[in-house]
Amino acid sequence: DIHTNLHTLHALVNININTTKRYVNNSLTIDYSTTNNIAGLTTGRNAVLQQLNSSVKGFSNYTNGLKLLANGKFIEFYSLVSYNNRPQHLGVSPGLHQELLNGNKPFTQSIQNITSPVFFTNNYISYKAANGILFQNYRLGFLIQNGDLTSTLSLQQADNIVTPLPDSFSNQLQWQKNKFYTQAEYRLDIGRNSIRLTIPAGYTIIRQNNAIFNVNDNVTRFMLTPSFMWRYKVGREHILSAGYRFDTQLGNMNENYPGIILSNYQSLISNDIPIQQTHTNIYNAGMDFRKSI
Numbered sequence: 001d002i003h004t005n006l007h008t009l010h011a012l013v014n015i016n017i018n019t020t021k022r023y024v025n026n027s028l029t030i031d032y033s034t035t036n037n038i039a040g041l042t043t044g045r046n047a048v049l050q051q052l053n054s055s056v057k058g059f060s061n062y063t064n065g066l067k068l069l070a071n072g073k074f075i076e077f078y079s080l081v082s083y084n085n086r087p088q089h090l091g092v093s094p095g096l097h098q099e100l101l102n103g104n105k106p107f108t109q110s111i112q113n114i115t116s117p118v119f120f121t122n123n124y125i126s127y128k129a130a131n132g133i134l135f136q137n138y139r140l141g142f143l144i145q146n147g148d149l150t151s152t153l154s155l156q157q158a159d160n161i162v163t164p165l166p167d168s169f170s171n172q173l174q175w176q177k178n179k180f181y182t183q184a185e186y187r188l189d190i191g192r193n194s195i196r197l198t199i200p201a202g203y204t205i206i207r208q209n210n211a212i213f214n215v216n217d218n219v220t221r222f223m224l225t226p227s228f229m230w231r232y233k234v235g236r237e238h239i240l241s242a243g244y245r246f247d248t249q250l251g252n253m254n255e256n257y258p259g260i261i262l263s264n265y266q267s268l269i270s271n272d273i274p275i276q277q278t279h280t281n282i283y284n285a286g287m288d289f290r291k292s293i
Contacts, residue, residue, distance in 0.1 A: 005036040024065040031058050031084075041265065050265045051091045058084030074128040078141075085117040092265045095155060100268070101165065102155055109156040112262045118147040118253070124181075137185040142178070147253045149173040151261055167212045171259035174209045192233040199226045204250060206275055213258050219275045223248045237290040244283050251276040 009032040017024040034055045041048045060082035067075040095107035124141025153169040156162050164170075181202035188195045206219040227245035234240050251273075258272035 002040075003038045006033065007035075008033040021068040022066070025063070027062045029060045029062075031056055046094070046096075048096065048265050049093050053089040054086060056084060056086055058082065072130055076126045076128060077124070078126075079121070079123045081121045083117070083119045085115065087116075088112075088114045090114075090262060090264075092262070093156075096265060097268065101169075102157075107155045107157050108160070110262060111154045111156060111162065112151065114149070114151045114261070116147065116149045118145065120145045126183075133189050135185075135187040135189070137183075139181075139183040139185075141182075142180050144179075145175070145177040145253075147175045149175070149253060149257055151257075151259060153260070153262055167259070169260045170212055171257045171261070172210055172212045173253070173257055175253040175256070176207045177204065179204045194231040196229045196231075197226070198228075199224070201225075206250060208253075208256055208275070210258065215258065217275060219250070221248075221250060221277065234287075239288040239290075240286075241288065242285040244281070247280040247282060249278050249280075 009030075011030040013028045015024075015026045032055075035053070037050075037052045037054075039050045039052075041050060060080065063077070063079040065077050069075060090112040091109055093109040095102065095110055097110075098104050098106055101107075101110070120143075122141065122143045124139050126137055126139040128137045129135070149171050150173075151171040152164060154162050154164045179202050181200060183198065183200040185196065185198045187197075201222070201224050204219075204221045204223065206217075208217050209215065225246050225248055227243065229243040230241065232240045255271050255273065256275060258270055260268050260270045263269050
């Protein structure tokens with residue numbers, strides 16, 4: 001049996017200004033929710049009660065605007081600022097994984113607490129210009145992500161005394177990511193052909209610190225991720241297209257916690273790996289068939 005008790009608050013305030021030479025839109029969102037899940041489960045011959053209490057507390061503010069300049073050129077600005085925290089309390093009874101957690105001795109309950117507040121902001125300004133067959137877009141911006149992951153796992157013994165597990169079952173991760181980026185985009189429209197070349201470049205700095213495991217890593221990367229797209233109009237409605245994109249990604253906060261976490265009544269997980277970087281080459285081709293009715 002599963003019982004869920006959910007309380008949610010969502011508030012949105014939007015301001016929009018639209019004139020012949022200026023457009024501004026601002027949206028502020030506030031979210032608060034609490035969830036209490038109680039699940040009665042059966043594993044093997046044992047009945048298990050799992051209780052997960054979680055909440056979401058956060059806000060986000062999104063701002064976007066356009067300013068018309070002379071000769072049809074535009075200045076665009078964009079800003080996103082957000083904060084959220086998702087604390088969790090997990091209780092599993094009776095105690096499972098006795099051989100791993102408690103020296104093969106029975107215990108009453110596993111108790112885990114996790115907090116993971118994250119602050120994030122992404123901001124850029126761009127200049128757009130169209131001159132006959134050529135469209136140009138230049139962007140300059142920065143991104144900041146600050147996050148913490150704190151987790152503890154304790155056991156309630158048969159005599160009701162709560163004992164914390166060793167540090168290998170805890171996390172105290174501090175994560176910071178700063179990225180400074182620029183992007184140039186060119187689109188050339190000649191007859192039925194449209195060719196777009198996008199050249200994003202970014203310098204990323206990641207710092208992570210975990211005092212419990214004496215981890216203090218710094219990673220810096222310069223990344224260039226170009227893309228190309230060609231489109232050709234076939235007849236009045238159909239479009240033939242082909243493209244290529246090179247993508248590079250760095251690991252995130254959820255991939256770097258060496259302390260063991262109880263994800264549910266039967267799973268214990270940890271991610272004790274260095275910050276990973278992946279490269280992907282993406283090719284695509286297609287035919288878009290359209291028919292007006």
